[in-house]
Amino acid sequence: xxxxxxxxxxxxxxxxxxxxxxxxxxxxxxxxxxxxxxxxxxxxxxxxxxxxxxxxxxxxxxxxxxxxxxxxxxxxxxxxxxxxxxxxxxxxxxxxxxxxxxxxxxxxxxxxxxxxxxxxxxxxxxxxxxxxxxxxxxxxxxxxxxxxxxxxxxxxxxxxxxxxxxxxxxxxxxxxxxxxxxxxxxxxxxxxxxxxxxxxxxxxxxxxxxxxxxxxxxxxxxxxxxxxxxxxxxxxxxxxxxxxxxxxxxxxx
Amino acid sequence: xxxxxxxxxxxxxxxxxxxxxxxxxxxxxxxxxxxxxxxxxxxxxxxxxxxxxxxxxxxxxxxxxxxxxxxxxxxxxxxxxxxxxxxxxxxxxxxxxxxxxxxxxxxxxxxxxxxxxxxxxxxxxxxxxxxxxxxxxxxxxxxxxxxxxxxxxxxxxxxxxxxxxxxxxxxxxxxxxxxxxxxxxxxxxxxxxxxxxxxxxxxxxxxxxxxxxxxxxxxxxxxxxxxxxxxxxxxxxxxxxxxxxxxxxxxxxxxxxxxxxxxxxxxxxxxxxxxxxxxxxxxxxxxxxxxxxxxxxxxxxxxxxxxxxxxxxxxxxxxxxxxxxxxxxxxxxxxxxxxxxxxxxxxxxxxxxxxxxxxxxxxxxxxxxxxxxxxxxxxxxxxxxxxxxxxxxxxxxxxxxxxxxxxxxxxxxxxxxxxxxxxxxxxxxxxxxxxxxxxxxxxxxxxxxxxxxxxxxxxxxxxxxxxxxxxxxxxxxxxxxx
Numbered sequence: 001x002x003x004x005x006x007x008x009x010x011x012x013x014x015x016x017x018x019x020x021x022x023x024x025x026x027x028x029x030x031x032x033x034x035x036x037x038x039x040x041x042x043x044x045x046x047x048x049x050x051x052x053x054x055x056x057x058x059x060x061x062x063x064x065x066x067x068x069x070x071x072x073x074x075x076x077x078x079x080x081x082x083x084x085x086x087x088x089x090x091x092x093x094x095x096x097x098x099x100x101x102x103x104x105x106x107x108x109x110x111x112x113x114x115x116x117x118x119x120x121x122x123x124x125x126x127x128x129x130x131x132x133x134x135x136x137x138x139x140x141x142x143x144x145x146x147x148x149x150x151x152x153x154x155x156x157x158x159x160x161x162x163x164x165x166x167x168x169x170x171x172x173x174x175x176x177x178x179x180x181x182x183x184x185x186x187x188x189x190x191x192x193x194x195x196x197x198x199x200x201x202x203x204x205x206x207x208x209x210x211x212x213x214x215x216x217x218x219x220x221x222x223x224x225x226x227x228x229x230x231x232x233x234x235x236x237x238x239x240x241x242x243x244x245x246x247x248x249x250x251x252x253x
Numbered sequence: 254x255x256x257x258x259x260x261x262x263x264x265x266x267x268x269x270x271x272x273x274x275x276x277x278x279x280x281x282x283x284x285x286x287x288x289x290x291x292x293x294x295x296x297x298x299x300x301x302x303x304x305x306x307x308x309x310x311x312x313x314x315x316x317x318x319x320x321x322x323x324x325x326x327x328x329x330x331x332x333x334x335x336x337x338x339x340x341x342x343x344x345x346x347x348x349x350x351x352x353x354x355x356x357x358x359x360x361x362x363x364x365x366x367x368x369x370x371x372x373x374x375x376x377x378x379x380x381x382x383x384x385x386x387x388x389x390x391x392x393x394x395x396x397x398x399x400x401x402x403x404x405x406x407x408x409x410x411x412x413x414x415x416x417x418x419x420x421x422x423x424x425x426x427x428x429x430x431x432x433x434x435x436x437x438x439x440x441x442x443x444x445x446x447x448x449x450x451x452x453x454x455x456x457x458x459x460x461x462x463x464x465x466x467x468x469x470x471x472x473x474x475x476x477x478x479x480x481x482x483x484x485x486x487x488x489x490x491x492x493x494x495x496x497x498x499x500x501x502x503x504x505x506x507x508x509x510x511x512x513x514x515x516x517x518x519x520x521x522x523x524x525x526x527x528x529x530x531x532x533x534x535x536x537x538x539x540x541x542x543x544x545x546x547x548x549x550x551x552x553x554x555x556x557x558x559x560x561x562x563x564x565x566x567x568x569x570x571x572x573x574x575x576x577x578x579x580x581x582x583x584x585x586x587x588x589x590x591x592x593x594x595x596x597x598x599x600x601x602x603x604x605x606x607x608x609x610x611x612x613x614x615x616x617x618x619x620x621x622x623x624x625x626x627x628x629x630x631x632x633x634x635x636x637x638x639x640x641x642x643x644x645x646x647x648x649x650x651x652x653x654x655x656x657x658x659x660x661x662x663x664x665x666x667x668x669x670x671x672x673x674x675x676x677x678x679x680x681x682x683x684x685x686x687x688x689x690x691x692x693x694x695x696x697x698x699x700x701x702x703x704x705x706x707x708x709x710x711x712x713x714x715x716x717x718x719x720x721x722x723x724x725x726x727x728x729x730x731x732x733x734x735x
Contacts, residue, residue, distance in 0.1 A: 048690050051682060076692040088687040091678075092705030098691065101701060105692035141705070158691065 001026050001197045002067075002166055007058035008222075009046050016042040018222035019058070024166070027194040031208055032201045033233060034219035035241040040201045041085065043219070044170040047199075048082040049075050062166065076102075077109035081164030083155040085171040089143040095154065096138040099124060099161055106162055127160040131187040149180030156187040167191070169200045173207040185210030205237040269527055270728070272497035275362040275467050279386070281340035286333050288312065291440055294339050298409045301416045311429035311439030318433045324596040325625040325657055326565050328501070328538065336503060338441045340386040340471040359385060363463065380405055382446045382462045386471055394458065404449040405460050408476050411447035418449060422480055426509035426546045426573070434505040434540040434567075442476035442507065450485040450516070459715055461490040466502055466526070466537065475506035481516035483549060488519040490718055493526050493562070499535045501564060506541045514549030514576070519557070521714050522570075523722055525729075526562035531620070533592025536564025543570035544600075547579035547608075555582035556599065557713040559722040561729035564593060569627065571600035574608035574636075581610040584710040586722075588729045589622030589654070598628035598659075603639035603669070614645040615707050618654035619730055625657040632669040639669045647677040648706050650699075650730065700727040 002024040009017040016039045024030055034040050046053045047060065049072035060067040067075060090098065104114040115123065124138065131153040143151050152172055159167055169188065173181055188211050192198065200211060208216070208230060216233045218226040220241070226232065282290060291312055295305040320330070342356060363383055380394035382405065398405050404415060412419050429439035446462045466473045481487055493504075504526060510518050520543075529536025539562075545554040556570040572581030583599035601610035610630065618624040624647065632639045647656035658675050680702050688698035704711065704723055711719050 048686075050686055071694075072686060072689040073692055073694050076690050082690050084687065084690075086683075088681070088683045090684055090687070090702060090705055092708040093701055098688070098701070101693055101697065102691035105694075105697070109692070162691070 001028075001063065002199075003061040005059050005061070007043075007046070007060060008056045009042060010054045010056055011042065011052060015056070016222055017046065020219075020222070020224060022217065022224060024197045024199060026165075026197055027192075028215065029192065029198045029200065029211065029213045030215045030217065031213040031233065032199060032217050032219050032224075033203070033205070033236060036203065038219040039222040040203075040219055041170060044082060044168045044199075044201055047168055048072060048080065073105070076162075077106050079106075079165035081159050081162055081167045083152075083159060083167065083169045083172050085174060087143045087146075087151040087155055089141070089146075091141055091144055093142050094139050095142050096121075096124065098142050099138075099158060102158065103161055124161060127157060130160050130190050131156050132183050133157060148175035149177065149184075152176060152180065152184050153187070156184055156191075160187065160191055163196075165196055167196065167198045169198065169202075171202060172200065173202055173204060181207070181210060205233045208233045269497055271494035271525060272527060273365065275358055277342045277356060277358045277467070279340050279342055279467075281337050281471065284335050284337045286336070286338060286441070290338055294441060294443065297339065298412070300409075300412050301420075303416070303420055304412055307424065307429070308440050311436050312441075314430055315433065315436035315440055318436055321433055324567050324627070325623065325659075326567060326594040326596050328565055328594075331503060331538070333437075337471045338474070339443060340467075342385060359383075362465065362467075380458050380460050382407060382460075384444050384446075384462060384464045384475065386443075386465070386467050386473060398456075398458075401454050401457065402451040403454060403456055404447065406447055408445050408447040408478060409443075411478075415447070415449070418480070419447065419478065422478055422509065422511055423476075424509075426511060426544050427507050427542050432542060435507050435542045438474045438476060438505050438507040438542070441472075442474040445475040445477040445506070445508075446479075446489075447477070448479040448487060448489065450481045450487045452482045453484045454482075455485065456487040459488050459490055461492065464491065464493040464504075466504065472503040472505065475504070475508075477506070477508040479509070479518060479520070480511045481513060481518050481552075483514040483516060485513075486517045488521070488715055490521045490523070490715060492523045497527050497530070497535065501529075501536055501538055503538045503540070504563075506543075508541070508543040508570075510545035510554055512545065512547050512549060512552035512554050512579075515551045516549060517553040518545065519555050519715075520545070520570070521718060522556075522558040522560070523714075523718060523725065524558065524560045524562050524566070525725060528562045528591065528593050529564040531591045533564065536593070537562065539563035539566045539568065541566075541568040543568060545570075545572045545581070547572060547574045547576050547581060547605075549579070550576040550605075551578040551580075552576050553580040553582075555580075555584070555713070557584040557710065558586070558597075559710070559714070559725065560585070560587040560595065560597060561725050563595075566593075566595040566597050568597050569599055571602065572610065573602045573604065574610065574639075575604050576608075577605040578607045579605055580608070582713075583610075583612045583614070584713045585614045586617070586707045586710045586726070587615070587624055587626075588617045588726060589619070589624040590729060591620040591622060593620075593622040595623070596625040596627055598626045600629040600631070601641060603630075603632040603636040603641070606635070606637040607639070608636055609640040610642075612641070612643040612645070613709050614643075615710055616645070616647040616656050617650065617703060617706070617730070618647065618656050619650035621653045623655045623657070625659060627659040627661075629661040629663070630671055631662075632664040632666050632671070634665045636666050637668050639666065639671075641669075641671045643671075643673045645675050646706070647675075648703070649677065649679045696727070699730060703727070703730060
């Protein structure tokens with residue numbers, strides 16, 4: 001599904017990612033943890049193709065294609081989905097309008113017909129149950145006036161509608177109270193599938209109690225310094241991130 | 254420059270689709286302006302005496318006036334002696350009686366512009382007056398409208414057939430002394446539409462005028478007059494285009510609306526005059542005076558405009574709220590790109606009791622353009638319980654354009670309630686990236702964001718034209734994402 005090889009990336013000339021290696025197979029859920037400034041958000045932005053990140057070395061292969069050569073929308077159309085840490089407000093554009101436009105853009109790439117309004121509503125109503133969203137959300141402007149929890153649920157709703165092959169969840173747990181965290185996690189768990197991979201980026205272990213990963217990686221100073229299963233996360237929870245800085249330089253998963 | 258601002262740039266580098274020239278023989282007056290030229294215009298049109306006198310008075314007054322310089326626009330002085338004040342396609346007699354008599358080249362022109370004049374091909378329920386340079390060349394559905402007693406015809410024809418009505422109302426809302434361009438227009442105006450809706454009649458179809466400037470070095474001086482008598486209703490739409498030329502051309506229009514007791518006029522404009530090229534060469538100077546008088550009690554006028562064209566736009570569709578309980582509305586989207594300049598807004602003059610007005614203005618600036626909102630809300634001493642709500646929002650695309658807001662509020666009655674809200678925002682790279690990450694390409698993303706920004710205004714347009722306006726917004730910003 002996804003293969004990241006020796007990925008180096010800089011922002012404003014400063015190297016943030018310094019040789020990331022990671023392989024994600026279909027159906028796997030990977031958690032990437034790390035302290036602030038480790039390069040977690042840089043990694044998700046580079047994978048999604050955001051401007052302002054310069055890849056200086058390495059490659060990223062997604063379903064056999066060089067992901068880094070594709071425009072952000074081409075990556076999205078091929079099934080790469082980023083659940084944003086800070087979802088953006090778009091005034092005057094209703095949630096349902098964006099959702100439908102997004103779904104149709106993806107379907108068009110896949111050579112499928114556009115869905116009509118009625119089929120779309122049926123589909124979206126069904127998906128909304130996953131994240132316990134009220135139908136009135138559809139007619140509100142994208143993220144405008146949404147609470148932190150509503151914004152994150154909305155991201156998962158978009159994921160449910162678009163059915164990506166690779167979902168990158170960037171700090172999806174940040175800013176959520178325990179109830180919202182549970183709803184969001186249940187939504188994500190319902191979307192786990194044999195042909196769908198999920199990369200969760202998080203600072204805290206608590207998300208992993210709800211969405212149990214197959215693999216846990218520790219990112220520090222732009223490199224994956226330790227990999228393991230979910231027990232690794234618990235270890236981190238106990239002893240914090242400070243010990244990893246003592247880990248030998250260059251050690252990778 | 255980042256990739257995304259480059260994309261914005263390329264999205265707003267648009268192609269002007271109405272930029273072609275119709276090859277047609279024309280009768281034009283040589284460039285220049287003096288009393289003989291005015292007499293000649295009036296003679297060609299076979300106008301009644303009062304009209305010529307009015308024109309001459311306006312001309313003499315115009316000579317004493319100076320070009321207004323207060324607007325936030327810059328352009329070299331206009332040489333009024335270099336402009337031709339009359340140009341008309343050659344024809345046999347005065348005005349086509351039926352479409353069969355209209356030059357096929359003209360029919361083709363309008364068809365190319367998406368305004369087929371054939372009644373069978375027209376959108377059902379829209380009557381069209383087609384003004385080509387200085388004259389009206391076709392006018393559809395006249396018979397059907399006449400059954401209801403509605404008059405919808407070129408103003409030059411109305412001067413012959415209904416001189417009393419024209420004399421009574423022409424200049425009653427915008428006197429020729431009003432301003433420099435209104436005086437010029439009053440002296441040399443050529444054609445435009447005249448509409449009269451009798452008492453108690455609800456006009457069964459949209460009325461529309463399609464203005465086309467074709468000839469080079471001519472000015473278009475449109476004059477439109479709409480009168481809605483007691484308890485009547487009319488919805489009117491105008492569209493405008495011009496060929497691409499390197500020289501600037503002047504369009505100085507005057508539009509007057511009169512709404513009597515409980516009458517309602519809805520006036521919508523989709524303005525797409527040639528805006529000039531990306532370096533600001535050529536384009537139309539759109540200097541327009543539009544004003545409505547809500548004369549009757551509980552009358553209502555609403556202006557909706559989508560302004561995407563013109564090198565310079567200088568226009569303030571206004572409402573004088575004379576009648577008690579009258580209502581004025583102004584909904585505007587003004588898009589400027591490349592080197593375009595716009596100074597546009599409205600005036601709401603509250604004179605009657607319990608009058609209310611709403612102003613919603615959306616300015617979108619891209620490229621190196623300058624976009625200003627200028628609005629006046631005045632509440633007179635007798636306007637008890639006047640209400641105004643103003644919202645003006647500016648959207649910037651890129652970092653080389655400007656948005657400006659000049660609100661003027663004058664209140665002379667303590668019971669008035671006046672609210673003003675303003676905002677300025679940018680299409681952020683975050684918004685664009687968010688949409689792209691959901692699979693939309695940059696153009697669709699910008700179009701979606703811009704249409705969202707303008708939603709409050711677009712939904713005021715008659716449905717047939719809302720779609721056209723949305724497409725035009727997308728086109729106007731083609732090449733400009735930032």
